[in-house]
Amino acid sequence: MDHFLYRDGILHAENVPLPAIARDVGTPVYVYSAATLLRHFRLFDEALSWGPHLVCYAVKAASNVAILKLLGDAGAGMDVVSEGEYRRARAAGVPGDRIVFSGVGKTEAEMRHVLAHGVRQINLESEPEMRLLSRVATEMGVTVPVTVRVNPDVDAKTHEKIATGRSDNKFGIPIARAREVYAEIAKLAGLRVVGIDVHIGSQLTDLEPFRQAYRKVADLTGILRADGHPIERLDLGGGLGIPYARSNLAPPVPSEYGQVIREEVGHLGCEIEIEPGRLIAGNAGILMTSTIYMKEGEGRDFLIVDAAMNDLIRPAMYGAHHDIVPIVETAPGTDRRPYDIVGPVCESGDTFAKGRDMAPLGAGDLIAMRSAGAYGAVMASEYNSRPLVPEVLVQGDRYAVIRARPTLDEMISRDTIPQWLSEA
Structure with a gap:
């Protein structure tokens, strides 16, 4: 609507x-319609009302500061992938503890900026990145909450250019290597593991790929907890599609998406983070x-x-x-x-x-x-x-x-x- x-x-x-x-x-x-933006954000917020959660709007979808302020004032967190997006979110009045920093190519300068001004967590995408972040955080005398983005090798069945969860995509660490990566993080100064991150693509019109990915995340949560890692948050990404052609059948709605999340990971006692962009904007x-x-x-x-x-x-x-x-x-x-x-x-x-x-x-x-x-x-x-x-x-x-x-x-x-x- x-x-x-x-x-x-x-x-x-x-x-x-x-x-x-x-x-x-x-x-x-x-x-842009403010009423539509707010309605769509609230649908996601209501879909996760069964447990602790934060809906982090994906800034890359529409990044005007006025839009960010509208959503931030309504309680949205922000998912950013660059220092520029981070600065936009802060200019809109969104506090650092509601901003998640994602992205496959974070630079040292970007890390220093967000650590100096406050961030909820950094979603790590590679081993070189986590080692660099450890050095930067140590030099700055801070400890930063982190998750690792795992690649579950799930085909989102979306457009080739916006699929992100297959083994041949550039994003994240293969889920099969997650235990050794988390073990290394635990030894690195300045980093504090808080959860797991996964994102499989954009414009998904079928809930089954989400279910497959989240089931793998649930299994991984048990394994990592057994290894001694405090998995408190699950960042489950975004990607729910919208009906571009009004004549077509409508994609799943946020309430159905929220139910899949509840069924697959709701029993784990984790705070849920999601990062919708397209369906909100x-x-x-x-x-x-x-x-x-x-x-x-x-x-x-x-x-x-x-x-x-x-x-x-x-x-x-x-x-x-x-x-x-x-x-x-x-x-x-x-x-x-x-x-x-x-x-x-x-x-x-x-x-x-x-x-x-x-x-x-x-x-x-x-x-x-x-x-x-x-x-x-x-x-x-x-x-x-x-x-x-x-x-x-x-x-x-x-x-x-x-x-x-x-x-x-x-x-x-x-x-x-x-x-x-x-x-x-």
């Missing part, structure tokens, strides 16, 4: 008509864009819009589907025809949809690409020297620009010409 609905034939974000945002901010523009955002031209091609017609692949990369990168709807509702019985919906970037890959049935639109008409709240604005670039898309947050009948569109002059002014070229 989201809060983007037609009222009197006009698509609204909560109580705000989207054409009003287009007039004030221009297009393309990302628009995905359907909470749209990308609104304007039609530039309707172009007749050879055997196909094109709807050329002012958004492009640099604004929303998912269709070009993953072949991802986004439902695309007009801002002014199409009247019943209106003839539709198939269009390729494309942007102005000089790449054939700059295509949002092929053969999508739409009612004819004219120049300046508005459309919305749904389910664009996650991995949309955060993956945007300035390719073709196109300014980054602005972001707008709606709450009730209010809205605010939470990231402004830079001017072309501002964008170009970040470049510098070397003095030796100026002298020439």
